Amino acid sequence: MTTPPPYLTGHYTPVPDEITATGLTVEGSLPPELTGRLIRNSHNPKPGVTPTHWFKGSGMVHGIRLREGRAEWYRNRWVHTPALDGAPYMTDRGPDLTASTAGTHVIEHAGRLLALCEANLPFELTPDLETVGAHDFDGKLRTAMTAHPKTDPVTGELHFFGSSPFPPFLTHHVADAKGAIVHSAEIPGATAALKHDFALTRHHVVFIEGNVTFDPAEHSGIPYSWSDAQPARIGVMPRGPEGARHVRWFPIEPGSMLHVGNAYEDGRGRIVLEGPTVDREGFRLSWNWWTGAPGRGTEPNTRSCTRRWTIDLTAGTVDERITDDLAVEFPTLNEDYLGAENRYQYAVSFPDHHGMGGYGVVKYDRTTGARRIHEVGDARLPSEAVFVPAESATSEDDGYLLTVVSDLKQDSSQLLVLDAAGLDRIATVHLPRRVTAGIHGSWIPDTALDPGKH
Numbered sequence: 001m002t003t004p005p006p007y008l009t010g011h012y013t014p015v016p017d018e019i020t021a022t023g024l025t026v027e028g029s030l031p032p033e034l035t036g037r038l039i040r041n042s043h044n045p046k047p048g049v050t051p052t053h054w055f056k057g058s059g060m061v062h063g064i065r066l067r068e069g070r071a072e073w074y075r076n077r078w079v080h081t082p083a084l085d086g087a088p089y090m091t092d093r094g095p096d097l098t099a100s101t102a103g104t105h106v107i108e109h110a111g112r113l114l115a116l117c118e119a120n121l122p123f124e125l126t127p128d129l130e131t132v133g134a135h136d137f138d139g140k141l142r143t144a145m146t147a148h149p150k151t152d153p154v155t156g157e158l159h160f161f162g163s164s165p166f167p168p169f170l171t172h173h174v175a176d177a178k179g180a181i182v183h184s185a186e187i188p189g190a191t192a193a194l195k196h197d198f199a200l201t202r203h204h205v206v207f208i209e210g211n212v213t214f215d216p217a218e219h220s221g222i223p224y225s226w227s228d229a230q231p232a233r234i235g236v237m238p239r240g241p242e243g244a245r246h247v248r249w250f251p252i253e254p255g256s257m258l259h260v261g262n263a264y265e266d267g268r269g270r271i272v273l274e275g276p277t278v279d280r281e282g283f284r285l286s287w288n289w290w291t292g293a294p295g296r297g298t299e300p301n302t303r304s305c306t307r308r309w310t311i312d313l314t315a316g317t318v319d320e321r322i323t324d325d326l327a328v329e330f331p332t333l334n335e336d337y338l339g340a341e342n343r344y345q346y347a348v349s350f351p352d353h354h355g356m357g358g359y360g361v362v363k364y365d366r367t368t369g370a371r372r373i374h375e376v377g378d379a380r381l382p383s384e385a386v387f388v389p390a391e392s393a394t395s396e397d398d399g400y401l402l403t404v405v406s407d408l409k410q411d412s413s414q415l416l417v418l419d420a421a422g423l424d425r426i427a428t429v430h431l432p433r434r435v436t437a438g439i440h441g442s443w444i445p446d447t448a449l450d451p452g453k454h
Helices: 280-291
Strands: 020-022 026-028 036-043 059-067 070-078 105-109 112-116 123-125 131-134 158-163 170-175 181-186 198-200 204-209 212-214 224-226 233-238 248-251 262-265 271-277 305-312 317-324 328-332 344-349 360-365 371-375 380-382 386-389 399-407 412-419 425-430 441-445
Touching: 036 105, 036 112, 036 399, 105 441, 198 262, 204 262, 204 271, 224 280, 233 305, 271 328, 305 328, 386 441
Parallel strands: none
Antiparallel strands: 020 070, 026 425, 036 059, 036 441, 059 070, 105 112, 112 123, 123 131, 158 170, 170 181, 198 204, 204 233, 212 224, 233 248, 262 271, 271 305, 305 317, 328 344, 344 360, 360 371, 380 399, 386 399, 399 412, 412 425
């Protein structure tokens, strides 16, 4: 009997169907101000389908509706894209940007819910998670869209990019607060290196190219691999219509970073960038897990430690260092501080590469260097912790962390609501099924959805 790949077992076992459940049981007290939807995405292939790579699994969104202290419903829906029914990504006319798994992230912008996968167009969803269809920004988006766009908390603009293994390798886009693309530019000097995430500061856009680059010989369906010949670099571009003409690329130490924690300009005008990274061996272990190959790590994110780069634009230098040796991924923050100096950062902690330790939600204090971990318990895995500010917040960490925990022993899942200041549990919402361990998600307050549109 063939052993199933790791991304179809344990916490990552797909669920076989779509359900809706109402009147969910709550332990503790849900803060009434949490009125909205937590929506999470996951790779969840249909029954009988075994994708060749974790990332090739079809997208399924899971939603939990909270309103004024009640947990009104849970529902899960596949994102109905052409890829769900087996449509190929490549056609005789080139890539089909609608043939998306749409399984990496889900965001809201300008009243629209968008399910994202970086190789394709976004897919719009209704507030009840039904699929509307591919969204191309009224025909102005002609590239793929990153799964990690950034909303400027000051202007409401959405910054994102399209990355391709073929020229043009990188295109930067800006959509205004009403959802219309107002600027697009190809970025000079970019290469075919994998670009999964990027950073936005008050004055710059920051791109990251690691040692993972396009490899047509990679047959998992995701044609990328580690290359010592691919230089690792950081690209810094001034914001604004002419910014692409002034992009600068800075060499950094070998590595690969999937997710940015944050970036900002410090008091000396230097750019500070942080996020978990892996070295060549860490990437090999992770990639083998993602593809089900031998010689893999025990987790999908192996040996991923937080790194900080300080880029001095005047001197043309980069200071680089590991700030913590704890294995973490999926960094989050109070997004009111996106692009500005933040004191607090959150992440999911993983067992180390020997399989020791457990899963937890981590809080970092960047001012004191302290870290605190909320352990979730044996055989339990938390999802990315989404920060929601308190209604009358008086400090950066005055708010809540929302995380969906997969419990293998009970074959169940719960939504945990944690106090972001102390990581104490405030409430638990019991979900009607075990939710597939997923990737990214967002808290969508009711005020963000346009009732006239939906």
